[in-house]
Amino acid sequence: MDAPLLLPVLLLLLSASSFATAKLSENYYAKTCPDFLNIMQDVVFEKQRDQQATAAAALRIFFHDCMVTGCDASILIAPMEGKPKVEKDADINEALSGDGFDVIIRAKMELEMKCPGTVSCADIIAVAARTLVKMVGGPYYKVLLGRKDGFVSQASLVEGNLARSNFSMDTMIKMFEAKGYTIEDMVALVGAHTIGFTHCKEFANRIWDYKPGVQTDPTLNPKYAKALRRLCANYTTNPGKAAFNDPFSAGTFDNQYYKNLLNGLGLMTSDTLLAMDHRTRPIVVKFAKSQKAFFAAFTSAMEKTGQIGVKTGKNGEVRDRCDRFNLEE
Ligand code: HEM
Known part of the structure; x- marks a missing residue:
């Protein structure tokens, strides 16, 4: 690339990345959905009480989501006939447990009733994982909020981003x-x-x-x-x-x-x-x-x-349903 072109591109990249970080905050939903964390706590508690496999399932989903195109809920997109394979279809994601997906879907349904169109599925995954880790005895860590849900979910993007158990x-x-x-x-x-x-x-x-x-x-x-x-x-x-x-x-x-x-x-x-x-x-x-x-x-x-590949502003959306993009409606 020519030197004169390089500088504006670099500046653009820098401003784009700091913009993304600046937009995330712990109290992102304080005004728009003040009960967000309480709702998450209730939904997650009930699910984990009934199905103890939930904590591990949700934690793995969070990690697998963030490693491929960032923490943008791309892992939640359901396969559709006639469309290219989605992240969930990749063989390494086949064993992701249904209880993990279920707790996220339940939380989203509850949140859509209380604060429609407000909380992203990416933030729900991040908070569900954190809440469940704490619930089963792990540490409480900070989860910044305001991630948008991504527009891309492709099985072909998975390889090379997640380790296999036989890797060196x-x-x-x-x-x-x-x-x-x-x-x-x-x-x-x-x-x-x-x-x-x-x-x-x-x-x-x-x-x-x-x-x-x-x-x-x-x-x-x-x-x-x-x-x-x-x-x-x-x-x-x-x-x-x-x-x-x-x-x-x-x-x-x-x-x-x-x-x-x-x-x-x-x-x-x-x-x-x-x-x-x-x-x-x-x-x-x-x-x-x-x-x-x-x-x-x-x-x-x-x-x-939780900060990897986060989308904000027009780079993402708040999905109505976590398992499909809004434009597919
Ligand atoms: C070297 C890296 C890693 C490898 C090779 C690896 C591989 C695997 C494999 C093969 C399974 C079993 C899947 C199954 O048979 O159901 C598994 C389970 C699991 N992994 Fe990893 N993993 C790695 C890192 C991580 C990381 C970084 C996290 C989260 C921060 C994570 C969270 C989990 C959890 C919670 C389970 C249990 C899932 C369940 O019970 O539903 N893993 N991992």
């Missing part, structure tokens, strides 16, 4: 650094695996088919491997079979996940690598020793996450 540590670090995270942010964020579950297919090779002549991944605690083999025995005929990510305190957001990693109880290869790689192991040890240190790092990393 180099690839995972590169992926997180590309989003502006530090290695400590990454280790703290994956601590989200202190809640929720993972389907057997994600770790089946570690317990049955590690490599020729070796059945079990030697980095896996043998007793744990045996228990997992029992649990997953018929997972191919029953693909819904899943194991808790943290077998000791599955429903509580705490630092037990890191203690597990140090004892060979990491479920996925990507979990186990955190305790083995020289760049991440010291951080795992720190978080295993101190829940306070984990919570502080998780808080900071989640606040960063």
Whole structure:
């Protein structure tokens, strides 16, 4: 690009990004929907009380949304016949649990009755995840508000933005650094695996088919491997079979996940690598020793996450329904 052109473009980019940050604020809905946070609290509490899988489901949805085209509720768009595949259709998003989508839809319905056309689905996801993390014992962190919902949701944009459980540590670090995270942010964020579950297919090779002549991944605690083999025995005929990510305190957001990693109880290869790689192991040890240190790092990393690719003004809309763009009506 020519030098004279570069400056105005740079200025435009700078003003656009600071504009986005300036528009977000904790009390964005103070005048337009003063009950927003109370409504969220009530809806989320009721859903989590009835279905304890909700917290993990909503937290994962939030992360998967923010990593692909930013925190803009693109993950909520429902597939439509004859249209290109949406984010939700991408194979890595297939296991996102219905309870997470359900709590967001319920909150949106409630909010549309009280403050029609006001609260974005992107903000609902962010607040639902924060409220649920706190509800199951995790830290309270700041969620700035005023995100708009995006106009794009494409399965083809997913690849390369979300890590897979068989990725190397180099690839995972590169992926997180590309989003502006530090290695400590990454280790703290994956601590989200202190809640929720993972389907057997994600770790089946570690317990049955590690490599020729070796059945079990030697980095896996043998007793744990045996228990997992029992649990997953018929997972191919029953693909819904899943194991808790943290077998000791599955429903509580705490630092037990890191203690597990140090004892060979990491479920996925990507979990186990955190305790083995020289760049991440010291951080795992720190978080295993101190829940306070984990919570502080998780808080900071989640606040960063909530700012990724945020749309404001005309770059987005407040959807009437979270699962479709307004212009499709
Ligand atoms: C190295 C990065 C990561 C990898 C490879 C990874 C991979 C996975 C996989 C494969 C599952 C199991 C899906 C299933 O079988 O149902 C899972 C579950 C989960 N992940 Fe991650 N993840 C990563 C990072 C994160 C981050 C950063 C968060 C949130 C901040 C997160 C939150 C969750 C939660 C809460 C669950 C449980 C979901 C449920 O129970 O519905 N993960 N992850």
